[in-house]
Amino acid sequence: MGSDRTAVVQGKKGEDVLGPVRRALIHIDNSLSRRSCPFLAGETESLADIVLWGALYPLLQDPTYLPEELGALHSWFQTLSSQEPCQRAAETVLKQQGVLALRPYLQKQLQPSLLEGKAVSNEPEEEELATLSEEEITIAVTAWEKGLGSLPPLRPKQTPVLPVAGERNVLITSALPYVNNVPHLGNIIGCVLSADVFARYSRLRQWNTLYLCGTDEYGTATETKAMEEGLTPQEICDKFHVIHADIYRWFNISFDIFGRTTTPQQTEITQDIFQRLWNRGFVLQDTVEQLRCESCARFLADRFVEGVCPFCGYEEARGDQCDKCGKLINAIELKNPQCKLCRSCPVVKSSQHLFLDLPKVSGPFPHLDLPSFFCPLCLSHKSVPYHS
Template sequence: MAQKIREAEGILRVLPKPGEKIAPAEGERNVLITSALPYCNNVPHLGNIIGSTLSADVFARYNRTRNWRTLYICGTDEYGTATETQALKEGLTPRALCDKYNATHVETYKWFELGFDYFGRTSTPLHTEISQEIYLNLAKNGFLERLEKEQTFCEGCIKFLADRFVEGTCPHCGSDDARGDQCDVCGRTLDAVDLINPRCLISKLHTVTTRTTAHMYLKLDALQPRTEEWIRKSWKEGKWSPNAVINADGELIDARLSSTQ
């Protein structure tokens, strides 16, 4: 199907030619598209595809039919506790798990004929370099703050536990199967340190306590004025939909800013 569409390029340019590099061009309409990066800890199901990669693919194809220079990029998200949890279940290292499921994701999307221009991985050296550059620039410009907080610690594993690795009794409803981030019985969001009789999911025989640990936080209050000013300018130029610029009070950021000037 994809090849037939390419052969009809004189009528509709839906997919780029194999190996074609898509770069922005001065004076043309340039469209960059991405979708929510799928977690690399399981086989993608139909809901994952319909909810992100397929809808973005449809939009990319539409833009190409208009002969706009369109770049659709995506990739697997290989970081976070979801990956570590699944790796423990399957007896693999996180890297081996991601190698396994990245290949599965790639084959699945090929079967659905999704037209990514580039499908990568968050574990690549370039992604690491860019992420570190962002972090260092935030620190250099005073937008990071070091704070200490209490966090669950497993005495047997000898490490701090992310919320997905802790369960215990909910302090609100008394359910004994509450997770470190939420209780499924009463629906309340939780902090792992608030659980009663917390248990380590890696080994329930281990003792879980709390210890103080340092974290770096993004100073959103310092960034907010500059961010809102950028949004105010960009959403008009880019013709963003209104729901992209609604603030926590349900107001258009642009309208609120205008009312204060």
């Protein structure tokens, strides 16, 4: 439902808003009408009502968005909206800004354009099932019947975890979360949970296992969050690292190390890697066109530029990607670009950058087959800005 909420924030009305979700709203209205109950699951509100109310609030808080024929849905929404807990929740999130307060959140959401045009079917997708031998089935049944008591004890945990000759050494990492938000279930499931499951499996197999993660404390995401809260980048990093660590600890994610990219040791290692690349001639210097804000007297990283998407015309595209069509963008391709800090119009100027010379380092990997879904920008060199 991201597209309809984006349309609301942009001030659109009518079919521009209702079109993508009309069928879903009619389904909800019919369900409420048939059951003759004030709430989704019966005579009292449930968690399902609260979740759906929160999802629909940006759309239905303005009565003009809801067609008159959806009377049951309108009555249900008004009943929930009149309750004090829901009113407090809306006031806390919107902060007297109305639905415009949702704009920073919506700008981070990819629109579900990949599903458009795909036929809807209740039939499960056919998958080729793995064939198990009778011996494998017997072993699995026996292990299940014996229970956990039959498993060998876990190897004693040692610090630090170092490779052991002659054993299977397993290094597991998961994507480093940015320190510009509070982790939610999507972060847990999509980032660290699968790695945690495999780490636990590896330890059960008596493998020498090291599971690493930590907070990524560099980049424009951290800087913009610090500006929003009136803090320094270091203060933001300190604040959210504690929050991230506490939440992952509460979920019992079994990191062996949960660190930070700003520690002196991490900095020393990173600089050593760069120095080795530089000394071996794997780094080259080149000039690129980049947007510069004359008012702020600085070249603008992609997240500090907003403008009109050159592909779909979305008016709030970022300098790296459009959140409506999902396409990657070069900041200088934006129409009517604006500096996110002062809203002045930046100019295109030349800037010197350092690049990793991929042809020199890609020699050992020509045999690897790259998936077809890799975009050209994913396969191009990665730049490190160097202001001149």
